[in-house]
Amino acid sequence: MTSSQGLKSRSIFSLVALSQLGVSIFSLPLGLFMVTKQGGWVSCLITGAITQLAICCIWYASYSESKQTSIDRLRSIFGRWIGSLIMSGYILYSLFIISVVLYYWADITRAWIFRSTPLLFTGVLLTMLAVYLSLGGIQAISRFAPIGYLGLFLLFFIVITVIPELKPSRLFVGSNSYGFMPVTKGVGIAVQSMLGFEILWLWIGHSTDRPKKILLAASMANWCVTLIYMLIVISCNSFFSDGQFRFISYPLLYLIKSKAFIFIERTDLFILSFWISNVLITMSAYLSLASSYFQILFPRVGLRTITYCFALITAVLAYLIGDNDISEASLTRLILPMGIGFAFLIPLIATVKAKLTHLAEGRIRADK
Template identity: 25%
Template structure:
C-alpha cells in the first residue's frame, strides 16, 4: 500500500475505540445482573482478555497476508466458491449488526429525547447521516473519528458529577462472591457489548506501520475500551442497588438523572446526546465494511454503500413493528457474530498454518 492511502497509528487507534464504544455499554450493568451481579466489572476484564487473545489471532492471520484485503484471504485459502460464500455470510452479518444498532438507537432516542417523533423518521435521519460519512474515503472517516474522540473526555467529565450522589462500595464486595461460573457467563455478555474490533480485518493492509507496531496500537485500543467499560459498570453498581439495576434498562443514563444544577438541568439528556455520536459511528463502520467484503463490487463501493443503507433501513422498518421479532433478531445477530467475528478468522489462521499458505511478509 502506498503512503498516500495509509492510516497512521493514531487514526487506527481512534477507529478501534470509536467502533467498539457503542450502545451496549448503556445497558451492560443491567444485563450483568442476571449473571455476575456485583462482580460485573470482573466479567468486563475477562471479556477484555478474551478479546485481546482474538486480536492477536487476527493479527497473526493478517500478518501472513499483509497486502491482502480480507475478502481476498478467504478466497485464497478456501477457494473461490467457499470463500465467496463466507464473504456473503460476513456481509449479511454486517448488515444485520448495523440494523440492530439502528433499532436500539431509535428506541432509546424515542424513549428519552424525541418522544413525539415517528420511529421511522429517527431511523431515516440517522441513516442519511451515516451514509454521507460511509460513502467517503477511509482516511476521511478516520480523521472524523479522531476529531470527535474528544467527546470521550466530555463523557468522563460528566460522569464525575455522579460522585455527588451517595455511592456504596459494599455493592461490589466481597470480591468474587458471584463465583467463577457466573463471572464467566457475564464475560460472554460483555463480548457482544464491545464488538467492532473485527474492523482490524480491513485496516491492516492500510496501516502505515504493520507488524508488532500495529499489534501494540490495537492492544492499547482494547485496553482503553475495556477500562472505559469497567469504569461505567463499577460506577453503576456502586450507585444503584442490585434490585434497582435489575429494573433499570439504561443505568448508565439514569445515574445522572437526580443531579440538578442552577444553570444545567437533566444532565442525563446531555450525556445521552453526546453518546449518540459513537452509536452512529458503529453504523458507519459496519456499512463501510459491508461495502468492502464483496469482491464483485470492487471499484464501485459507493454504490454498495447506498445499497447497504437502503437494505438496513428496510430491515429496520420491518423489525420495529413487533417487540418479539426484535428479540429474535437480536438473538440471531448474537449467534451469527460468534461465527463471523470469532470462528471464521481462527479457522482461516489454522488453515494458513496447516497448508503453509501466506503472502509476502512486510517488516515493521
C-alpha cells in the same frame, strides 16, 4: 485507496475503540446485572482478554504472508470459493449488526428524548448520515473520531464526579455474584458490547504503518474499552441498589442524569448528543465492510450503488425489528452466535489455516 491515504496506527486505535463503544454501553450494566448481579466487571475483564486473542488472530492472519496485506485476505487464506462464502457471511452479518444498532439507538432516543417521533424517521436520518460517512472512505470515518472522544471524555468526567456518592459495599452483596456460571453468562452479554473490532479485516487492509504498530494500537484500544466498561459497570453497581436496578432500563443514563452542573442541567441529554458520533462510526464502519466485500465479490457494481442499497436494507430491517416488537432477549440470541462466529471463530480458524500453510510452504522450500 492509495498508499498515501492509508490508515495510520492512531486511526486504527480510534476506529477500534469508538466502534466498540457504541450504543450498547447504555444497556450493558443492566444486562450484566440480570445474569451476574455484582460480578459484571469480572465478565468484562474476561471478555476483554478473549477479544485481545481475537485481535491477535486477525492481525496474524492478515500479515502471515508478508508485511503487506489487502482487504481480500480472507480469499487468500481460505481459497477463492470458501473465502468468498465467508465474505458473503460477513456482509450479511454487518447488515444485521447495523440494523440492530440503528434500532437500539432509535429506541433510546425515543424513550429518552423524542417520545413522539416515529422510529422510522430517526432511523432514516441516522442511516443517511452513516451513508455520507461511509462514502467518504475510512479516512473520513476516522476524522469523525474527535467528536466521539469529546463525548467519551465528558462521560468519564461525569462518572468520576459521581465516585463520592458510590457505595462499594454493594459490590459484595450476593454470594453467587462471582460464581463460574453467572460470570460465564455475563461474558455472553459483554461479548456483544465488544463487537466492532472484527472490522480490522478491512482496516488492516488499508493500513500503511508497520504491523507491530497496528497490533499495538488495536490492543491498546481494546484494553481501554475494557477498562471503560469495567468502570461503568462498577459505578452503576455501586450507585444503584438491587431494587432500583429492576426498575431502570438504562442505568448509565440515570447515573449521568443524577449529576447537574451550573452550565449543564441535563447532562444525560448532553452526553447523548455527543454519543451519536460513536453510533455513526460503528454503523459507517460496518457499512464500509459490507460494501467493500460486496465490491470484491461483484466488481462491476459501483460502490456508491452498493452503499445506498445496503443502507436501505438496514433501515427497513431496523423498522421491522421495531414494528414487530422483537425483544432484546431475542436479538441477543441472534447476535451472540453470529458475533462468536464472525468475530472470534473465523479469525481463529484463519490463523490456524495461515500457520499450517506457512509451515507447509517452509517444508517444501526445505525439500528443494
